[in-house]
Amino acid sequence: MIDQHHDTILIVEDDRTNLSFMADALARSGCKIEMAANGIEAIARAKSGRLDLILLDIVMPGMDGFETCRRLKQSPATSDIPIILMTALDDTADKVKGLSLGAVDYITKPFQAEEVLARINVHLQMRSLTQELENRNSELERRVVERTAELTRALNDLRKFQLQLVQSEKMSALGQLVAGVAHEINNPIGFIEANLSHASLYVFDLLEHLQLYREALPAPPEKILDHGEAIDLDYLMEDLPKMIASMRVGTERIRNISLSLRTFSRADANEAVPFDLHQGIDSTLLILQHRLKANSDRPAIKVIKQYGNLPSVKCYPSQLNQVFMNLIGNGIDAIDCASAGMSYEELEKNPHWIKITTQLGADGDSAVISIEDNGVGMSGEIQQKIFDYLFTTKPLGKGTGIGLAISRHIVEEKHRGHLSCSSQPNCGASFRITIPL
The missing domain is CATH 3.40.50.2300 (Response regulator)
Known part of the structure; x- marks a missing residue:
């Protein structure tokens, strides 16, 4: 009715x-x-x-x-x-x-009243059914949108979890390797340093004793004089202390390398801790030193460091070190790509470089790290995708497409900072990290 x-x-x-x-x-x-x-x-x-x-x-x-x-x-x-x-x-x-x-x-x-009412009734029922169908369709579309949003959130959460797992495993494996190397270096270096201290005293005492003999016996037998000339005794007495001092400098250098390795591989606590970002960058450059050196294809890559006056930053050190390694490593890859097809002489005339700049943000409440290179650069279309999970421009087997995605996750999710990139083809690239103090 x-x-x-x-x-x-x-x-x-x-x-x-x-x-x-x-x-x-x-x-x-x-x-x-x-x-x-x-x-x-x-x-x-x-x-x-x-x-x-x-x-x-x-x-x-x-x-x-x-x-x-x-x-x-x-x-x-x-x-x-x-x-x-x-x-x-x-x-x-x-x-x-x-x-x-x-x-x-x-x-x-x-x-005719009956005909009028019958026709009206039919069309009212059709309208009611149509409206009900539209309502059901709207409800179905709403549920589809909600479900799609839920699945999208779940997929994003899964990707973030995968990134965390990959990053955690990668840093754990690298950290264990570097920490193991540092530990193995520490033992012999400690032994050498301890013995060098005694050896330098022994050498000084022996030289002093030898000098007393020379003063007491100004005319030694011919055999001793011949032996002294054969071993160039005067030069030996002058150079031996210098050699000991040089060895001490070398052991100190190895000790610093070991400390840098330990700085890079340090395990993060459950909470962020104060950290000198410059130490993290320097330790990362040390790990990548073999890639920065000259090889048969190109001269050495010059590293330009322009460090500002930064306070200690409360952060997760090993994770930020991973970000530095990803960005500097990508810069080296871009330079290697730009070097392809150029002669060694051309590259020496137009040297490649990586510049690392640190400074306080304009508001004074953040640390800003810029990592620039004069490598191959990239187009705007690629820039929009470089932080996407599994996106890579490198050949098969050369890149995984997770390094920059992990880096953005570490900077923006773990440290509430910001990671951005600006680049143009054949004009290099610049990555900018902002970390709240």
């Missing part, structure tokens, strides 16, 4: 008799009735309130039913309201015209 939904129907009719007949018939069926005498009034009422159906007379003064129907269907606010045209004419062409304008049915005058 019509009245179960309390549908609202607009009757557009300029004939008061027909208007009264339709209104009475529909009111008895439980419908809410609104009335309009012309097309202009009908459009205004349709836009101002919720209507379930419109009964529209074709022949009216001024704007006829066809034009009224066309305007109603063109307006987004009223286009979905079903329109039944009312006419005393039985011209097929008029019916086709009305249906082509968007009307759903025709009622022919004089009206």
Whole structure:
């Protein structure tokens, strides 16, 4: 029945008799009735309130039913309201015209109440079913959007977890290797340093004792004089202390290398700790020293360090060292790529470099590290993808596509900082790290 939904129907009719007949018939069926005498009034009422159906007379003064129907269907606010045209004419062409304008049915005058109610009831039910279908579709689309968002979040979380696992395993393996090397260096260096201290004292004592012999025996036997000349005793006595001092400098250098290795491989605590970023950068450069040196394909890569006055930064040291290694390593790769096809002489005339600059941020609340190179550079399209998981421009087997993704995760997720890149083809690249103090 019509009245179960309390549908609202607009009757557009300029004939008061027909208007009264339709209104009475529909009111008895439980419908809410609104009335309009012309097309202009009908459009205004349709836009101002919720209507379930419109009964529209074709022949009216001024704007006829066809034009009224066309305007109603063109307006987004009223286009979905079903329109039944009312006419005393039985011209097929008029019916086709009305249906082509968007009307759903025709009622022919004089009206038969039962037929009118039956047709209205059918179209109201169709409208109700259509609205229910639209609601269900909207609900389904909403659920699809929500589910898609959930899956996207889950995928992003999984990728982050994978990055964390890869980074953790990579740093753990590298850290164990470097720490093991540092430990193995420490033992013999400690032994050598301890014995050098005693050896230098012994050598000084022996030389002093030898000098006393020379003073006490100004004319030693010929055999001793010949042996002294053979071993160049005077030069030996002068050079031996220098040799001992040189050995001490060498052991000190090895000791510093060992300390740098330990700095690079240090295990992070559960909480961030104060750390000298310059130590981290220097230890990373030490690890990569073999790649910076000259080889058969190119001269050595010059490292330019412009360190500012930075305080200790509260961070996860080994993770930031991993970021430094990824960025500096990528710079070396870019330089190697740019060097391909150039002669050694050309490269010596146009040397390659990596510049590392540190400074306080403009606000004074952050440390800024810039790592630049004059390598092959990259296009804007590649720049938009370089931090994507598994994206790489390197040949198969040369790159994994996770180094920069891990670096961004470490800087932005673990340290609440920012990592960005600017580059142009054949003009090198510059990576900028900002870490809050």
